[in-house]
Amino acid sequence: MDAKRAKTGVVRATTTAPVNIAVIKYWGKRDTKLLLPINSSLSGTLDQEQLHARTTVAASSSFEADEIWLNGKQEDISNQRLQNVLGAVRALAAKKDPEHPLKDAHIKIASVNNFPTAAGLASSAAGYACLVAALAELFGVQDQELTAIARVGSGSACRSLMGGFVRWEKGTRDDGADSLASQVVPESHWPDMQVLILVVNAGKKGVSSTSGMQSTVKTSALINHRAEVVVPQRMKDIEKAIQDRDFQTFGRITMQDSNQFHATCLDTYPPIFYMNDVSRQIVQILTQYNDAAGEIRAAYTYDAGPNCVIYCLKQHVQEILSLVCHYFPSSESEFVRGRSTTASDYSSTVDA
Ligand code: ADP
Ligand code: DP6
Ligand code: CO
Numbered sequence: 001m002d003a004k005r006a007k008t009g010v011v012r013a014t015t016t017a018p019v020n021i022a023v024i025k026y027w028g029k030r031d032t033k034l035l036l037p038i039n040s041s042l043s044g045t046l047d048q049e050q051l052h053a054r055t056t057v058a059a060s061s062s063f064e065a066d067e068i069w070l071n072g073k074q075e076d077i078s079n080q081r082l083q084n085v086l087g088a089v090r091a092l093a094a095k096k097d098p099e100h101p102l103k104d105a106h107i108k109i110a111s112v113n114n115f116p117t118a119a120g121l122a123s124s125a126a127g128y129a130c131l132v133a134a135l136a137e138l139f140g141v142q143d144q145e146l147t148a149i150a151r152v153g154s155g156s157a158c159r160s161l162m163g164g165f166v167r168w169e170k171g172t173r174d175d176g177a178d179s180l181a182s183q184v185v186p187e188s189h190w191p192d193m194q195v196l197i198l199v200v201n202a203g204k205k206g207v208s209s210t211s212g213m214q215s216t217v218k219t220s221a222l223i224n225h226r227a228e229v230v231v232p233q234r235m236k237d238i239e240k241a242i243q244d245r246d247f248q249t250f251g252r253i254t255m256q257d258s259n260q261f262h263a264t265c266l267d268t269y270p271p272i273f274y275m276n277d278v279s280r281q282i283v284q285i286l287t288q289y290n291d292a293a294g295e296i297r298a299a300y301t302y303d304a305g306p307n308c309v310i311y312c313l314k315q316h317v318q319e320i321l322s323l324v325c326h327y328f329p330s331s332e333s334e335f336v337r338g339r340s341t342t343a344s345d346y347s348s349t350v351d352a
Contacts, residue, residue: 011102012058013137017130018048019115019122020159020166021195021309023254023301024234025261028217028227034176035155038217039227040235042167042184043159044311046195053126055111057134063106070111070127082109084152085131092149093139102139109134116202120274120305122160124209128153129160147181156209163187165242167235190245194317198308198324198331200278209304212265212272219269226264231257247313251290251299254311258301265304276306285327286310289320 026041066077066086077083086107093100111130117123132150136142151158151168158181159166171179207215216223234253241249265272275283279302286298297316301309312320325331 009062010058010060011105011138012056013134014054014056015130015134015137016048016052016054017126017133017160018046018163019051019126020045020156021122021301021303022156022159023250023299023311024231024238024257025303026155026168027213027261027264028223029155029213030170031174031176032214034179035151036176036179037155037168037170038223039231040168040170041156041159041231042165042235042238043156044165044193044195045160045163045187051113051115051121051126051197053111053113053123053130055109055127055130055134057131057138058108059102059105059138061105063108066107066109068109068111071113071117081128081153082131085128085135085149088145088149088152089132089135089139089141092141092143092145096141100139107135107138116199116307118204118208119199119202120205120303120307121197121199121309122156122303124154125156125160128157132157133161148176148179151176151179151181154209164189167239184239185242190242192245192314194312194314196310196312196317196320196324198282198310200276200282200306200308202307205274205305207272207274207304212268212274212304215272216264216268220264220267222267223264226260230260247299248296251296251311254299254301255296262302274304274306275302279306279308281327282308282324285323289323 020043022041022043024042026037026039028038030036030038068075068077068082094103109131111127113123113127115121115123129150131153132146136146147158147161150161159168162181162183164186165184166181167184168181169179234257238250238253241253262275265274283300286300289298290296297312298320299311301311310320
C-alpha cells in the first residue's frame with residue numbers, strides 16, 4: 001500500500017478493495033452530479049480474497065496527461081465520475097498542503113477486477129473505492145472525507161471502504177456533506193455470517209445501474225413510496241436484526257428488499273429486467289428450501305444484474321451448496337472455497 005518513489009521520479013501506489021452487496025438497496029438519486037441518493041442503504045462488505053478490484057496509480061510531472069486503463073483496456077479519462085474523484089483528491093491534498101509535491105503531476109491509473117465487470121456484482125463499488133484508496137495513499141491524505149469522495153465516483157462505492165456491515169445515510173443537505181457511509185458492526189460481530197455468489201451470467205448488463213435508476217426515478221410510481229416509507233423502517237429493523245444476530249428477521253428483510261427493488265425496475269417505463277429465468281428459478285428453489293426447513297436458511301438478494309447472492313449462516317453452507325449442485329450439476333466443479341468471514345467464501349457459476 002505504500003506510495004513508492006522510483007528513481008525515475010514516478011511515485012506510485014497499489015491497493016485492493018472489496019465489493020459490497022446491499023441488503024437494503026440504493027436505487028435512485030436526488031442529485032445526479034453529487035450522487036446523492038433518495039434513500040439510505042445498508043450492505044455487507046465481502047472478503048477481498050475472493051472478489052476485489054486492484055488499482056495502481058502512478059504520478060509524475062513528466063506525464064503529459066491523466067490516463068486510465070480498466071481491465072487492460074484504455075478508457076476515457078474525461079468520464080465525469082473519474083474527474084469527480086481525481087478533482088476531489090487533488091483538492092483535499094491542496095487543502096492540507098498548498099505546495100503539495102504532486103500538485104502539478106499527471107496521474108496514470110490501471111485497474112483490474114478479478115470478477116465480472118458491470119454484471120451486477122458491484123464492480124463500480126469495488127472499483128471506485130479502490131481508486132480513492134490508491135489515490136489517498138499516493139497523495140498521503142487519509143481522511144474522514146474519503147467515503148464522500150468514493151461516493152462521487154459511484155454511490156455504492158462509499159460503502160466499500162469499511163468492513164462488516166455498513167450503512168450509507170442518505171443525508172438531507174444539498175451539498176451532500178451528511179451523505180456518508182459508516183460501519184454498523186465490524187466483521188467480527190457476526191462470524192457465522194457467510195455469503196455465497198451464484199454467477200448466472202458474467203456478461204455486461206444491458207442497462208447500467210446509473211441509467212437504470214435515473215429512469216426509475218423519472219417514471220416509476222412506486223419508487224417514492226419505497227424511498228419515503230418502506231426503506232426508513234427497514235433500515236431500523238435490519239440494523240436491529242444485525243445487532244441481535246437475528247438471522248430470521250435479517251433474511252426476511254433482505255429478500256423482501258431485493259424483491260421490491262426489482263419490482264420498481266418492472267414499474268419503470270420502459271421496464272428494466274435485471275433478473276432472468278435462472279435468477280427466478282433460484283428464488284423458487286431457495287423459497288422451497290426455506291419452507292421445508294420451517295425457517296429462513298438462505299436469504300437471496302440480486303443487485304442490478306441476474307447474479308444471485310445468498311446470505312446464510314455457516315452451519316447451512318454445505319446444505320445450500322448441495323442444493324444448488326443438485327439443480328445445477330454442471331456448477332459443482334466451479335465452487336471456490338475461501339476463508340470464513342463475513343465474506344464471499346464461495347462462488348459458483350450456474351449455467352443459464
Ligand atoms: P456493477 O453492477 O458491476 O457495479 P455498474 O453499472 O454500477 O455495474 O458500473 C459499472 C462501471 O463501473 C464500469 O462500466 C466502469 O465504468 C466502472 N468500474 C468498474 N470497475 C471499475 C474499476 N476497477 N475501476 C474504475 N471503474 C470501474
Ligand atoms: C442495485 O452505485 O452502481 O447495486 O451511483 O450510479 O454508480 P451509481 O450506481 P451504483 O448502484 C448500485 C445499485 C445496487 C444497489 C446497491 O448497491 O445499494
Ligand atoms: Co455499480
